[in-house]
Amino acid sequence: xxxxxxxxxxxxxxxxxxxxxxxxxxxxxxxxxxxxxxxxxxxxxxxxxxxxxxxxxxxxxxxxxxxxxxxxxxxxxxxxxxxxxxxxxxxxxxxxxxxxxxxxxxxxxxxxxxxxxxxxxxxxxxxxxxxxxxxxxxxxxxxxxxxxxxxxxxxxxxxxxxxxxxxxxxxxxxxxxxxxxxxxxxxxxxxxxxxxxxxxxxxxxxxxxxxxxxxxxxxxxxxxxxxxxxxxxxxxxxxxxxxxxxxxxxxxxxxxxxxxxxxxxxxxxxxxxxxxxxxxxxxxxxxxxxxxxxxxxxxxxxxxxxxxxxxxxxxxxxxxxxxxxxxxxxxxxxxxxxxxxxxxxxxxxxxxxxxxxxxxxxxxxxxxxxxxxxxxxxxxxxxxxxxxxxx
Amino acid sequence: xxxxxxxxxxxxxxxxxxxxxxxxxxxxxxxxxxxxxxxxxxxxxxxxxxxxxxxxxxxxxxxxxxxxxxxxxxxxxxxxxxxxxxxxxxxxxxxxxxxxxxxxxxxxxxxxxxxxxxxxxxxxxxxxxxxxxxxxxxxxxxxxxxxxxxxxxxxxxxxxxxxxxxxxxxxxxxxxxxxxxxxxxxxxxxxxxxxxxxxxxxxxxxxxxxxxxxxxxxxxxxxxxxxxxxxxxxxxxxxxxxxxxxxxxxxxxxxxxxxxxxxxxxxxxxxxxxxxxxxxxxxxxxxxxxxxxxxxxxxxxxxxxxxxxxxxxxxxxxxxxxxxxxxxxxxxxxxxxxxxxxxxxxxxxxxxxxxxxxxxxxxxxxxxxxxxxx
Numbered sequence: 095x096x097x098x099x100x101x102x103x104x105x106x107x108x109x110x111x112x113x114x115x116x117x118x119x120x121x122x123x124x125x126x127x128x129x130x131x132x133x134x135x136x137x138x139x140x141x142x143x144x145x146x147x148x149x150x151x152x153x154x155x156x157x158x159x160x161x162x163x164x165x166x167x168x169x170x171x172x173x174x175x176x177x178x179x180x181x182x183x184x185x186x187x188x189x190x191x192x193x194x195x196x197x198x199x200x201x202x203x204x205x206x207x208x209x210x211x212x213x214x215x216x217x218x219x220x221x222x223x224x225x226x227x228x229x230x231x232x233x234x235x236x237x238x239x240x241x242x243x244x245x246x247x248x249x250x251x252x253x254x255x256x257x258x259x260x261x262x263x264x265x266x267x268x269x270x271x272x273x274x275x276x277x278x279x280x281x282x283x284x285x286x287x288x289x290x291x292x293x294x295x296x297x298x299x300x301x302x303x304x305x306x307x308x309x310x311x312x313x314x315x316x317x318x319x320x321x322x323x324x325x326x327x328x329x330x331x332x333x334x335x336x337x338x339x340x341x342x343x344x345x346x347x348x349x350x351x352x353x354x355x356x357x358x359x360x361x362x363x364x365x366x367x368x369x370x371x372x373x374x375x376x377x378x379x380x381x382x383x384x385x386x387x388x389x390x391x392x393x394x395x396x397x398x399x400x401x402x403x404x405x406x407x408x409x410x411x412x413x414x415x416x417x418x419x420x421x422x423x424x425x426x427x428x429x430x431x432x433x434x435x436x437x438x439x440x441x442x443x444x445x446x447x448x449x450x451x452x453x454x455x456x457x458x459x460x461x462x463x464x465x466x467x468x469x470x471x472x473x474x475x476x477x478x479x480x481x482x483x484x485x
Numbered sequence: 486x487x488x489x490x491x492x493x494x495x496x497x498x499x500x501x502x503x504x505x506x507x508x509x510x511x512x513x514x515x516x517x518x519x520x521x522x523x524x525x526x527x528x529x530x531x532x533x534x535x536x537x538x539x540x541x542x543x544x545x546x547x548x549x550x551x552x553x554x555x556x557x558x559x560x561x562x563x564x565x566x567x568x569x570x571x572x573x574x575x576x577x578x579x580x581x582x583x584x585x586x587x588x589x590x591x592x593x594x595x596x597x598x599x600x601x602x603x604x605x606x607x608x609x610x611x612x613x614x615x616x617x618x619x620x621x622x623x624x625x626x627x628x629x630x631x632x633x634x635x636x637x638x639x640x641x642x643x644x645x646x647x648x649x650x651x652x653x654x655x656x657x658x659x660x661x662x663x664x665x666x667x668x669x670x671x672x673x674x675x676x677x678x679x680x681x682x683x684x685x686x687x688x689x690x691x692x693x694x695x696x697x698x699x700x701x702x703x704x705x706x707x708x709x710x711x712x713x714x715x716x717x718x719x720x721x722x723x724x725x726x727x728x729x730x731x732x733x734x735x736x737x738x739x740x741x742x743x744x745x746x747x748x749x750x751x752x753x754x755x756x757x758x759x760x761x762x763x764x765x766x767x768x769x770x771x772x773x774x775x776x777x778x779x780x781x782x783x784x785x786x787x788x789x790x791x792x793x794x795x796x797x798x799x800x801x802x803x804x805x806x807x808x809x810x811x812x813x814x815x816x817x818x819x820x821x822x823x824x825x826x827x828x829x830x831x832x833x834x835x836x837x838x839x840x841x842x843x844x845x846x847x848x849x850x851x852x853x854x855x856x857x858x859x
Contacts, residue, residue, distance in 0.1 A: 118770065122777040133784045140794030172797075187655050189831045190817060193795065214650040220657025221665050221824045225795045230652060237650065274630040275602045278619065281575055283609030286619075291612045303780070310773050317693060397692075397772045398685045399506035405681070406514040409780075410522065420526040421581070421614040423533055423560065429525040443578055450610040457577050 097336065101329050105337025108324075109311070113341055123307050123342075127300040127349045128356055134296050135361055138419075139289035142228040146174040148183055148195040153202035157244065162196065164240050170232050183217060193225035194218045196233070206244060212237065282366075282450040293363050294449040295418035297353055298442040301379065302412050304342040305387030309404040311338055312391030332477045335392075339384045346380040347373070357449070366452030375444050375462050382437035382465045383408070385472030392476045412438045440464045489704050493712025501716060511682060511720055515674045516727045522670060523736055527663035530617040535559040536571050536583040543591035549603070552629060553584065558621035575608050582607050582618035597637055656741075656824045663736040668823050669792040671728045672816045676786065679721040679755055680779045683762020686713040687858070688775040706858040710851070714759055721755045741826030747819075750836065754815045757843040760850035767857040786812045811846070814839040 113120045147166070151158050166173045174192045177183055186192040199213035206212055216233060218226025283290045315321040324334060350373055357363040387404060394400040414420065415429060416438035422430055433439045440461040447453030455462075501508045535553065539546050553559055562580060565571045571583045585604035593599035605622055607615040657664045690696040699709060732738040740747070765782070769775035789796070789807035796807045807813045814835040821827035821835075829836065 116771065119774050119777070122774060126777055126780065129781055130784055133781075133788050137784075137788035138793045140798050142795060142798045144797050145795070146797060184655070185831075188821075188825050188827050190821065193797075212650060215653055216650050217653045217655060220654040220660055221820045222791075222795060223654070223657070223660055223665060225798075226654070230650075233650060274626045274633075275600055276605055276623065276626060277602060278605040278607065280607040280609040280615065283612055283615075286607070286609055286612045286615055288612050291610050306776070306780075307773065310776070314771075314773070394506055396504045396507065398689065399504055399510060401681065401685070401772070401776050402507055402510035402514060405677070406510060406518050410518050414522045414526055417611075419613060421530060421533060421611065421617075423581075423614075424528065424530045425525045429521070432521075446610045447578065451576055451578075453576065453578075 097330065097333055101333045102337045102340070105324075105329060105334055106340035109338050110341045112311075123304065124345055124348065126303045127346075128352055130300045130303065131293070131296055131353060131356065132360070134300070135289060135293050138296075139287075139292055142225060143169045144172045145170065145194060145225045145229045146192045147171045147229060148174050148177050148186055148192045150177050150180065150183060150195065150197045151202075152200045153198050155203035157203035157206060158198045161198070161202070161237075161240060165196065165233055165236055171229055187217070187219050190219070192219075193222060194229040206241060212241065289361055290363055291446055291450060292418065293357050293361050294445040295416075295442045297357075297445045298379070298416060298438040299409075299412045299418065301346055301349060301353070301376065301441075302383045302408055302438060304346050304380070305383045305408050306401070306404045308339060308342050308384050308387035309390040309394075309400045309408075310397055312388070313394055313397045313400040316395050317397060331480045332473070335388055335473065335476055335480065339381070339388065342384055343377065343380045346384075347377060350376040350380075354449075363449060365449055367448035368454065371455060371458070372445075372448045375441070375448075375458065375465070378462055378465045378469065379437055379441040379444070382469035382472065383441075385469045385476065386437060388476045389472055389479075392480045411436055415439070416442050418442055434464075435468070437465055437468050440468075486708060490708050490711050490715075493704065493708065494715045497712060497716040501720075508720055511678055512724050512727065515678055515724055516731050519667065519670055519674055519728055520731060520735060523663055523667045523732070527661075527666050527736065529558075529662070530614060531558055532560045533558055533582065533614050533618055534562055534580040535618065536562045536565050536574055536580045538565040538568065538571055538583065538585045540588045541586050541590040545591040545594045545601075546586040548629065549584070549586060549590075549626070552625040553622065556621040556625050558617060571606060575606060578608060578610060580608065581611060581614040582622070584622065594633060601633075661737070663732075664738055664824060665820075667732045667736050667738055668819050669790070669816055671725075671732055672812070672819050673783075673787060673790070673792065674728060675721065675725050675751075675755075676758055676812055676815075677779070677783050678724050679717060679758040680762045680765070680783055681776070682717040682720060683714075683759045684765040684769065684775040684779045685772055686717065686763065687766040687854075688769040688772050692771045700858065706855045707851075709858060710763065710854055714763070717759055717762070718752075718755050721759075722752065725751050725755070738823055740823055742822035742828060746829065747822045750815075750818050750822075750839070753843060754811065754818075754839065757811045757839065757846055760843070760847045763854050764850050767854050786810055789813050790816045792816060808838065809842065811839055811842050814842075 113123070149162050151162060162173075165171060171194075174186070177186075177195075180197070183192070183195045183197075187195070195217040197215040197217060199215070202213050204210075214237070216230050218229065220226070280286055312321070315324065329337075354365055354369070354372070358365060387408060390400055390404050390407065394403055411432070415422075415425070415433045416436055417433065418438075422433045422439065425433065443461050444453075444458050447458055537550055537553070539550065550561070554561055559582075562574070565574070565583070568585070571580075571585070574580045575583065583606040585606070587602055587604065590601050590603075593601040603622075603626065605619065607619060609615055654660050687696065690699060704712075729740075733740060761782070762779070765775055765778050769778060787793070789803070789810040790812045791807070796804055796813065799807065817835045818832055818839070821832050825831075
C-alpha cells in the first residue's frame with residue numbers, strides 16, 4: 095500500500111483550510127502549548143518561603159528568645175504568633191493559619207549549655223508537608239550553627255576543652271557531628287533548581303496538546319457527516335490519517351521554535367545542545383503523540399467523548415506518569431510499562447538532555463527510535479481499525 | 486415551569502445514553518485515572534539507580550556501600566571501574582547519582598584527625614530524584630560520621646543524644662504521601678470534569694446547528710440553562726462520590742469531619758464551576774474552542790489552588806488573586822474536612838469566600854448566558 099505524496103498533500107491542504115477558516119480555534123491551538131508552559135512552570139516551581147510559624151516558648155530564657163529570633167531571620171519562616179498552649183497550636187493548624195510550630199520545653203537554655211540535648215519539638219501540618227518539611231530543614235540547619243556559636247561563647251561548658259581541640263579546627267559543628275565530608279558536585283543544574291529541569295520536562299506535556307485537537311478533528315468530520323465524502327474519494331485510509339496530522343505537526347513545530355526561546359528569555363533555562371537535533375527529534379515526537387491522538391479519533395465517534403478520553407489518555411498520564419515529577423524508577427512495575435508506552439516519557443529525556451546536558455544523537459538515538467516505533471505502531475493501529483470501523 | 490424543564494432534562498439524558506462513551510469516561514475515567522496516578526506516585530522515592538566507584542576496597546568503604554543500600558532509596562548498579570564510566574552514565578541519564586570513595590577513606594576514618602571524604606555526583610537534569618538521592622546519602626553518612634566523632638571524643642553516645650529536634654506531624658502522623666496528594670488530585674479532577682461537561686453544553690448544540698431549534702421552542706432561556714445544568718451537576722456529583730469512595734478505600738484517606746457538610750459544600754462548588762463552564766460554552770463557537778478554553782482556564786486555576794506550591798510563598802499580588810479563585814477555597818475545605826476534621830468553626834472564612842464568589846460568578850454567568858441565548 096503506497097502512500098502518494100500528492101494525495102497526502104491534498105488531504106493536508108483541506109485540513110489547513112479548515113483550520114484557517116476558523117481563526118479563533120487556530121489561534122487557540124497555536125497558543126495553547128506556550129500558555130500552558132507558562133502557567134505550569136510558574137505554578138509548579140514556586141520557591142517555598144514565608145512559612146507561617148507559631149512559637150510556644152515555655153523556657154522564656156535569653157537563650158530561647160535568641161534561638162527563636164535566629165530561626166525567624168530572613169524570608170524563610172514568618173513568626174505568626176507566640177502562643178501559650180498546645181491547644182492554640184492545634185487550633186491554628188486546623189484553621190491553616192500556620193503550617194508549623196516550634197515548641198521549646200522548659201529547661202531549653204540549661205539543657206543546651208550543659209550539652210544534655212536540645213528540648214525542641216517541631217510540629218508540622220501533615221496535610222501540606224512541603225511547607226512543614228521545609229521549616230524542619232531550615233530549623234535543623236540553623237539550630238546547628240546556633241548551638242556551636244552558643245557553646246563557643248560559654249567558656250565554662252563541660253566539654254569546652256574537647257571541643258576547642260578537636261572540633262573547631264576541622265570546622266565540625268557539634269549539632270550534627272557530621273564527620274564525613276561530602277563533596278557534592280551537581281552536573282547540568284548546579285543549584286538543583288526545580289524550574290531548570292521542570293521547564294524542559296513540561297515541554298513534553300504541552301507539545302502534546304495538538305494531539306488533543308487531532309483526536310477531535312476525525313470525530314468532528316463524523317458529526318458533521320463530511321467523513322463520508324472524504325471516504326468516497328480515491329484517497330487511501332492511511333493518507334487521510336497522515337494528511338490530517340500534517341497541519342498539526344506544523345503547528346507543533348512552530349511551537350518547537352517558540353518554546354525554547356520562551357524558556358530561555360522568561361525562565362533563563364540554558365540550551366546546551368544542538369537546536370537542529372532538538373527540532374528533528376521534536377518532529378518525531380509530534381508524529382508519535384499525534385498518532386496517539388488519532389487512535390482516539392478512530393475509535394470514538396463524537397467530540398465530547400473524544401475530548402473526555404483524550405484528556406484521560408493524553409493529558410493526565412502525560413502529567414503524572416512521564417517522569418517529569420515522579421521518577422519512573424520508583425513506580426510499580428506495571429506503571430513503568432505504561433510509562434514506556436507514552437511518547438512523553440522518551441521525549442522528556444530528550445528535552446532535558448538537549449537543554450541541560452547538551453546530549454547529542456549518540457546519547458539520544460534510542461529515545462528517538464522508541465518514539466518513531468511508537469508513532470508507526472499507533473498509526474498502523476489507527477489505519478487498521480479505521481477501515482474496519484467504517485464498514 | 487417544572488413541566489417544561491423536565492422534557493429538556495430527559496432530552497439531555499437521552500443524548501448521554503445514546504453517546505454513552507462520554508458519561509462513562511466522565512464518571513469512571515476520572516476515578517480510574519485517580520487510582521492509577523495515586524498508585525504510581527504516592528509513595529516514597531525508591532529504586533533510584535546509583536553508581537558506586539569504590540577506590541578504597543576496605544571494610545570502611547564497604548560499610549558505606551551497605552549503608553547506602555540500606556536506605557531503601559537506591560538500586561545499586563554494578564561497581565564502576567573508573568570515573569569515565571560514571572561520567573558517561575550521568576551524561577546518558579542512566580543514573581541519578583554516583584558516589585566515589587577515594588583510596589584513603591579507611592585510613593582517614595581510623596586516624597584521630599583524619600577527614601574522610603566522599604565525592605557525590607548528582608544528575609541535576611532531574612532535580613527531584615537528585616534531591617532525594619542527596620538527602621538519602623546525607624542521612625546514611627551522618628550516622629556513620631556521628632559514631633566516629635563520638636569515638637574520637639571518647640564520649641558515650643548517650644551523652645550527646647538529643648541535639649536533633651523531635652518532630653511531630655499532625656493530621657497525617659505517618660506522613661503518608663497518598664493522604665495529602667490524592668484529595669487534592671480529586672479536587673482538580675472534579676473541577677475539570679464539571680468545567681468540560683458544562684462547556685460542551687451550548688457549544689455543541691451551536692456547532693451541530695441544533696441550538697436554533699432549542700431557541701425556537703416555547704421554553705425560556707432560564708429553563709434551557711436549568712435543563713442543561715441538571716445532568717452536568719448530577720454526573721459531577723456522582724463522579725465526586727465515586728472518587729471520594731475510592732480515595733477512602735484504596736488509599737486510606739480518612740473522613741475526619743462531617744460528611745453531610747462536605748457534600749453540601751461539594752455541591753456548592755460544583756455550581757460555581759458549572760457557572761464558569763456555561764459562560765465558556767456560550768463564548769465558544771465550537772466544541773474544540775470550548776475544550777481549549779477549559780484547559781487554559783482550568784490550568785490557570787490550578788496555579789492558584791495551592792496544590793503545587795503553598796499560596797503563602799507566592800508574591801502578595803498573586804496571593805490576592807488566589808483568594809478570588811474558588812478552587813483555592815475548595816481545596817482548603819476538602820483537605821480540612823477530610824484530613825483535619827475541621828468544622829464550619831474553622832472553615833468559615835473559606836466557605837464564606839466560596840459562597841460569595843459563587844454568587845458573583847453565578848449571577849454574572851446567568852445574566853451573560855441568558856443574554857447570549859436571547
